Amino acid sequence: MNITTLTSEISLKRQLEGGNEEQLKTVRQVIADVRERGDAAIRMYSEKWDGFAPAKLRVTDEEIKEAVKGFDEQLYQDLTEAAANIRHYHSAQKRHGYELPLADGSWLGQRITPLDAVGLYVPGGSAAYPSSVLMNVIPAQVAGVKRIVITSPASQDGKLPPAVLVAAHIVGVKEIYKVGGAQAIAALAYGTETIAPVDKITGPGNIFVALAKREVFGEVAIDMIAGPSEICVLADDTAYADEIAADLLSQAEHDAMACAILITTSDTLAETVAEEVEKQLQKLPREAIARKAIENFGHIYVAESMEEAIRAVNSLAPEHLEVMTDKAVETARRITHAGAIFIGRYSSEPVGDYFAGTNHVLPTNSTARFASGLNVDDFIKRTSIVYYSEKTWAQNAPKIARLARLEGLEGHARAVESRRWDKGEE
Amino acid sequence: MNITTLTSEISLKRQLEGGNEEQLKTVRQVIADVRERGDAAIRMYSEKWDGFAPAKLRVTDEEIKEAVKGFDEQLYQDLTEAAANIRHYHSAQKRHGYELPLADGSWLGQRITPLDAVGLYVPGGSAAYPSSVLMNVIPAQVAGVKRIVITSPASQDGKLPPAVLVAAHIVGVKEIYKVGGAQAIAALAYGTETIAPVDKITGPGNIFVALAKREVFGEVAIDMIAGPSEICVLADDTAYADEIAADLLSQAEHDAMACAILITTSDTLAETVAEEVEKQLQKLPREAIARKAIENFGHIYVAESMEEAIRAVNSLAPEHLEVMTDKAVETARRITHAGAIFIGRYSSEPVGDYFAGTNHVLPTNSTARFASGLNVDDFIKRTSIVYYSEKTWAQNAPKIARLARLEGLEGHARAVESRRWDKGEE
Numbered sequence: 130m131n132i133t134t135l136t137s138e139i140s141l142k143r144q145l146e147g148g149n150e151e152q153l154k155t156v157r158q159v160i161a162d163v164r165e166r167g168d169a170a171i172r173m174y175s176e177k178w179d180g181f182a183p184a185k186l187r188v189t190d191e192e193i194k195e196a197v198k199g200f201d202e203q204l205y206q207d208l209t210e211a212a213a214n215i216r217h218y219h220s221a222q223k224r225h226g227y228e229l230p231l232a233d234g235s236w237l238g239q240r241i242t243p244l245d246a247v248g249l250y251v252p253g254g255s256a257a258y259p260s261s262v263l264m265n266v267i268p269a270q271v272a273g274v275k276r277i278v279i280t281s282p283a284s285q286d287g288k289l290p291p292a293v294l295v296a297a298h299i300v301g302v303k304e305i306y307k308v309g310g311a312q313a314i315a316a317l318a319y320g321t322e323t324i325a326p327v328d329k330i331t332g333p334g335n336i337f338v339a340l341a342k343r344e345v346f347g348e349v350a351i352d353m354i355a356g357p358s359e360i361c362v363l364a365d366d367t368a369y370a371d372e373i374a375a376d377l378l379s380q381a382e383h384d385a386m387a388c389a390i391l392i393t394t395s396d397t398l399a400e401t402v403a404e405e406v407e408k409q410l411q412k413l414p415r416e417a418i419a420r421k422a423i424e425n426f427g428h429i430y431v432a433e434s435m436e437e438a439i440r441a442v443n444s445l446a447p448e449h450l451e452v453m454t455d456k457a458v459e460t461a462r463r464i465t466h467a468g469a470i471f472i473g474r475y476s477s478e479p480v481g482d483y484f485a486g487t488n489h490v491l492p493t494n495s496t497a498r499f500a501s502g503l504n505v506d507d508f509i510k511r512t513s514i515v516y517y518s519e520k521t522w523a524q525n526a527p528k529i530a531r532l533a534r535l536e537g538l539e540g541h542a543r544a545v546e547s548r549r550w551d552k553g554e555e
Numbered sequence: 556m557n558i559t560t561l562t563s564e565i566s567l568k569r570q571l572e573g574g575n576e577e578q579l580k581t582v583r584q585v586i587a588d589v590r591e592r593g594d595a596a597i598r599m600y601s602e603k604w605d606g607f608a609p610a611k612l613r614v615t616d617e618e619i620k621e622a623v624k625g626f627d628e629q630l631y632q633d634l635t636e637a638a639a640n641i642r643h644y645h646s647a648q649k650r651h652g653y654e655l656p657l658a659d660g661s662w663l664g665q666r667i668t669p670l671d672a673v674g675l676y677v678p679g680g681s682a683a684y685p686s687s688v689l690m691n692v693i694p695a696q697v698a699g700v701k702r703i704v705i706t707s708p709a710s711q712d713g714k715l716p717p718a719v720l721v722a723a724h725i726v727g728v729k730e731i732y733k734v735g736g737a738q739a740i741a742a743l744a745y746g747t748e749t750i751a752p753v754d755k756i757t758g759p760g761n762i763f764v765a766l767a768k769r770e771v772f773g774e775v776a777i778d779m780i781a782g783p784s785e786i787c788v789l790a791d792d793t794a795y796a797d798e799i800a801a802d803l804l805s806q807a808e809h810d811a812m813a814c815a816i817l818i819t820t821s822d823t824l825a826e827t828v829a830e831e832v833e834k835q836l837q838k839l840p841r842e843a844i845a846r847k848a849i850e851n852f853g854h855i856y857v858a859e860s861m862e863e864a865i866r867a868v869n870s871l872a873p874e875h876l877e878v879m880t881d882k883a884v885e886t887a888r889r890i891t892h893a894g895a896i897f898i899g900r901y902s903s904e905p906v907g908d909y910f911a912g913t914n915h916v917l918p919t920n921s922t923a924r925f926a927s928g929l930n931v932d933d934f935i936k937r938t939s940i941v942y943y944s945e946k947t948w949a950q951n952a953p954k955i956a957r958l959a960r961l962e963g964l965e966g967h968a969r970a971v972e973s974r975r976w977d978k979g980e981e
Contacts, residue, residue: 239647483959499670538805
């Protein structure tokens, strides 16, 4: 890894793959076809791209039971414990509406309502991602969403990965479809004979899934379009180089576009971390990916002071920040921009990816400046309520009419004044 | 207005103007120019489109003082009272982070941080919109945003409307720029010599502003892209036709694309409202606009029962809903999808546009199914925090490593396990 003296503002920002015209054209065609021909279009595209078109798109109870039965008992317990931790953390986010009484019997309110239905896309491919199921489903459940749907591409044997089905079973989701790609997003947004539409779509996916989510945005809500993973470690000479190196690599192994940065006040640590990264890289199964990430987006910065280092972290606004310094809790308090903060040497970042209870869907590419990780509020909406009594109306109507006329909106003024004539009680 | 029997699902959705290729090209050029040449590009475009390029982009304290001095005293009071009401309502939305203690000294947290800087676009043109200033600025202030910037196009005399400056003065915003159009959005997103960039841009604008907001989205956050206004009135035979007609027209006068719908259980009311709308239309200053809206997107539906009427409202998910029925509070409780609800005959919709305290920036085009009006949460972000003690780590590391390996991420497992060897205390 390169080591540089921290001099001016540094940036995590990467030009991210926006998809090319050809891909966008394909995605638009898929969406149009699914809107027009429903399940038939889904089958066609699944066969074309996933190599398998299931006769029944929906996973049966038997398939779920079978997956659970064949699943490792220890792992089942681990997932169950992780789910409980995630539920515990997110339950504190549950919010309630309010009513504000005004004078004379009037009141204002804010009502919180969960979304009716949400869909979670779980990517397929070589690995299974049960943690995605937990991280997306549980906040929606805490919010009170009644209908939660999972879609994921079947592998060529026509099955979904057991780990995904088991995770769904643990959180009680039963509506699962063997559909992947842009066709899954189209089905969730517009509905087909088999799949009723949802109000919001969350979950990661490949470029076709990301483009499809952008296309249906507005018709339904979507979560963020997450970029490649990022980790930033803020450390002084009390930290351990091998631990930092291992944590940097844990994110680098995700994606060749992932970003791993160390900002430290210690020259010595900078050098030993660079050595450790190389040493550990050589033994990593996903060495090729991680090495590319480290070469392209890995960097060690040496700062003059902790002040300067903290400023740099805040200007980066990284997705994941680890604080491994003396008085780490105090140091962490001075971070204003980060998706998630892990404090101290025992809070290795994967602790949050899988288990601690916080969400692993987090803002990337410096958007932590203004964006948040997935949370319960992503699955609710607010309705404001106005109740004005006759007396409150009588007192305020002239003011409201004046303000409307100030903006040239006579019809607004007349609407408020139209109550003027007493026609009896409401 | 057309009257139809409510039979099946009805829809408010309109094909909204997405801007054409030519407009998008222009907007992209403007953004590129402002990024490259800063203030000079702003001046060029302001001269071209607003007919005026101010020597100083920033409004001076003297200009604000002058506007306040010449402003109607009564209106000043009205705006001040409206601002206080808006602050009162939004203050109840202020939220705080939390810390969840776990066993053995570990804890999880969620930290709430206000955005550093936000920019509000206030449209120019024939009218001034002081209410936009109040509705956008106050939630940001309640959230704790320190830097709030307003941009608005100057008129040909090189001035901003006094009402906008007065509203800004009342809420204490002093950083105001005479810049409009796509060049204003570019400046807010990327910064120029004079205008430092912000983290989020809110506020309505014309098609160029809307397209520019879409283009810079991701670089900064934006609020929703609001569509034309909508009102839906739910009424039975206890309601007054003239009041309903006035309220329908109050939204119709906004925009020829605005939508005004009455859903009622009363045949008689349906007919008298249709007559009243025509009668009032003829006397409305903005008759031409309102008439177009009523002709294109105005409709009266007669429902068999209140049950059926409520179902229709929920399927519409209107921006504004007025409930004028017997036991209106109870009826309103059964509405699950609406941006804002106004209960009873004295809660005419403009009450909320200007004065009551709720926000008038609301989700349109049926997005109230999943979206909310502008609120304090739009100006904060959340950071999750994990603090694991050695003991908690020791207890859970094997589980976390197993879950990581289940997903094929060996580097994640090794990161957590790297703390295995005791190297002394943190």
